[in-house]
Amino acid sequence: MKKLIMIKYGELTTKKDNRSFFINTLSNNIETALSGLNFVIKKDYYRMFIEVDDTEEAIKRLKNVFGIHEIDICYFTEEKEVIAINEIAVSLVNEGDTFKVETNRSDKSFPIRSMDLSKQVGAFVLKNVSNVKVDVKKPATLVNIEIRNEGVYIYKNGTLGKGGYPTGTLGKALLMLSGGIDSVVAGYLTMKRGVKLDFIYFESIPHTSLEARDKVINLAKVLKKYGNTGKLYVINFTKIQEAIYTNCDKDYMITIMRRQMYKIGEKLAKRVKANAIVNGESIGQVASQTLTSMKVVNDVTSYPIIRPLAAFDKLEIMSLARKIGSYEISILPYEDCCTIFVPTHPVINPSLEHARVEEEKLDSNLIEKALEDMLVFDLKEENIEKDLL
Numbered sequence: 001m002k003k004l005i006m007i008k009y010g011e012l013t014t015k016k017d018n019r020s021f022f023i024n025t026l027s028n029n030i031e032t033a034l035s036g037l038n039f040v041i042k043k044d045y046y047r048m049f050i051e052v053d054d055t056e057e058a059i060k061r062l063k064n065v066f067g068i069h070e071i072d073i074c075y076f077t078e079e080k081e082v083i084a085i086n087e088i089a090v091s092l093v094n095e096g097d098t099f100k101v102e103t104n105r106s107d108k109s110f111p112i113r114s115m116d117l118s119k120q121v122g123a124f125v126l127k128n129v130s131n132v133k134v135d136v137k138k139p140a141t142l143v144n145i146e147i148r149n150e151g152v153y154i155y156k157n158g159t160l161g162k163g164g165y166p167t168g169t170l171g172k173a174l175l176m177l178s179g180g181i182d183s184v185v186a187g188y189l190t191m192k193r194g195v196k197l198d199f200i201y202f203e204s205i206p207h208t209s210l211e212a213r214d215k216v217i218n219l220a221k222v223l224k225k226y227g228n229t230g231k232l233y234v235i236n237f238t239k240i241q242e243a244i245y246t247n248c249d250k251d252y253m254i255t256i257m258r259r260q261m262y263k264i265g266e267k268l269a270k271r272v273k274a275n276a277i278v279n280g281e282s283i284g285q286v287a288s289q290t291l292t293s294m295k296v297v298n299d300v301t302s303y304p305i306i307r308p309l310a311a312f313d314k315l316e317i318m319s320l321a322r323k324i325g326s327y328e329i330s331i332l333p334y335e336d337c338c339t340i341f342v343p344t345h346p347v348i349n350p351s352l353e354h355a356r357v358e359e360e361k362l363d364s365n366l367i368e369k370a371l372e373d374m375l376v377f378d379l380k381e382e383n384i385e386k387d388l389l
Helices: 010-014 019-033 055-062 082-092 114-128 182-192 210-224 238-247 250-271 291-298 314-324 352-359 365-372
Strands: 002-008 039-043 047-052 070-077 098-105 141-148 151-156 172-176 196-203 231-236 375-378 383-386
Touching: 002 055, 002 151, 010 019, 019 039, 019 047, 019 055, 047 055, 055 070, 070 082, 082 114, 082 141, 082 151, 098 114, 114 141, 172 182, 172 250, 182 196, 182 210, 182 314, 196 210, 196 250, 210 231, 231 250, 231 365, 238 250, 238 365, 250 291, 250 352, 250 365, 291 352
Parallel strands: 098 141, 172 196, 196 231
Antiparallel strands: 002 047, 002 070, 039 047, 070 151, 141 151, 231 375, 375 383
């Protein structure tokens, strides 16, 4: 008998011709997550099995891998004998539990029909475990028996995984990562849909601090826990932001700032071969997040802009931030560039024509200079290096 971890695929089973690609990507992501442990992975079209020396640590890590529907501790035996099945089933049911036995017999050469085997095993459990009862609707323990060609797999109800698609199966996007609560949650939800992320962060030193940059680096590392992420690109936004403050209509400062960010974001997205730009905007949360403002800001780019939090309220976003482990980092008191030079009365419904006129007052070379001075943080190597793209 072997003790294994069984992975159930979940949503990716809806894929047909591309299913093998999704399964192989999930396997690669699991290998990355289990790095440092001694393990062997076997996979097929329906299940993945992991033999590992530290089951508890492995399950802890697997809980953060997208593309997994369920994680079960599973017992495998090559002996297709009722006696062997009974012994394992009894070990899975605790004294005083309600239970149910379900059998899936994909190996039709096995002589006992699924329902009949479930009844036999259930009767054996009733006789050999104290104070247990059968409950076919809501059992405390569901004993699953899978009769397959290679042997028998037996397991009880396990742990739900993160679901979604394996990160990296649906292309790459560039996340506008600030030091706040929202953008990291938006990144998490995007990764859950199978998208690999690179990160762009705008700083305005000396108006913002190196501590603010460190906070963003740590937020990027939080997302790295959940899948295969890329690099963090740090943009020096100081000259652009000062030029906006000096030359542009104060009420339009945020609108012009966001337009400049998207211009830089699009250029970087093309450079790193990202297919979309992601941000943490929620409709109506602040002045720059009205539909009119979004339309005016979007005017500068032809790239798809993904807003996973568009219909979320702040309490929902904060709850997700706590769940994924980013909240305590996000509330550290280090300002990002979006919180400085804030006008007293930012325009809520900006005019596109006026925004374009104001933007003409800026030196377009400032964008190219910002990209030239860009720093790159490699999350794998844990250092900052000059951009080499």
